[in-house]
């Protein structure tokens with residue numbers, strides 16, 4: 001299954017944003033569409049890539065997809081879930097004009113990842129339908145309490161609990177660690193005092209895998225595990241649980257409110273903790289209106305531009321928002337760009353009870369020592 005997933009993801013949408021060696025090129029979505037142009041089309045079979053894509057989409061599918069994006073836009077979500085290839089041909093009159101290329105190239109890295117993930121998940125669902133996953137989660141190792149582990153660590157150390165990320169590569173930084181042994185790194189993190197671990201499972205952009213997640217779980221690591229994925233479909237929740245995840249990431253920049261409500265309910269049903277990630281005021285306000293959210297991550301990295309600014313955590317916890325979070329007893333995680341004890345102190349002062357850290361510790365020769373360096377002291381005891 002995982003090898004299938006990797007093969008699929010390596011051969012999907014090309015990236016105008018990335019140039020890593022692990023990316024392969026596919027001209028389906030880019031050739032001939034460098035600039036927006038208005039073109040007269042007719043009902044004949046088109047050889048143009050975007051029109052070929054349309055021909056396989058039914059009118060109903062087009063309408064559903066279009067309305068999903070419209071709902072997202074009303075909530076301030078800029079990320080489109082799939083390439084907006086336009087209506088199917090029979091939907092268009094013989095002499096209608098349509099803006100070609102409008103949308104056939106992802107606008108940013110997050111959109112590109114989401115489009116790829118959508119294709120990848122559709123293929124995985126065909127191979128492993130939901131009913132097989134429902135059986136598989138009955139046999140999976142039982143879920144562990146992610147939030148309880150964070151709270152216990154905070155109480156024990158008086159410092160933000162660490163979610164340590166098992167991350168080989170990233171779109172913004174390329175390969176972070178060549179000698180990448182996920183189980184060894186996970187054990188080193190646990191030894192260094194991490195409360196929970198985050199395991200990247202996306203193959204194409206992060207060189208991660210579900211095999212890594214499973215291997216870490218099966219190696220007896222006791223820290224609860226976050227499956228760090230780009231969730232676009234509820235099917236992925238079941239898949240993550242079947243592979244031993246205790247928590248999943250839901251990204252508010254990608255998922256409209258209804259999806260977040262629906263997915264957090266499924267998470268509860270199958271024993272997963274949902275870490276809902278926001279990166280601006282609009283996303284935070286949306287999430288604070290949803291009942292039952294217990295864990296919010298504030299990402300200091302803008303996933304559309306890669307800019308990292310840890311003052312984002314402070315900004316989103318100020319004033320009424322911070323007050324509401326305290327009232328609702330939501331645990332907040334500061335994510336990305338944390339490198340020094342001063343950084344940790346800064347986000348703790350802002351109000352976080354946990355931090356999610358990848359680059360600064362995964363790059364250390366000894367990740368256990370890397371944790372002590374990050375906190376300015378040994379937090380394992």
Ligand SMILES: O=C(O)c1ccccc1NCC(=O)[C@H](O)[C@H](O)COP(=O)(O)O
Nearest residue numbers: 170171172173303335336337357358359
């Ligand atoms: O890390 C990236 O380049 C990236 C690009 C696009 C989407 C997500 C991305 N990263 C996910 C994360 O948010 C980080 O892995 C995580 O917060 C840890 O960040 P860091 O400590 O800066 O490695």
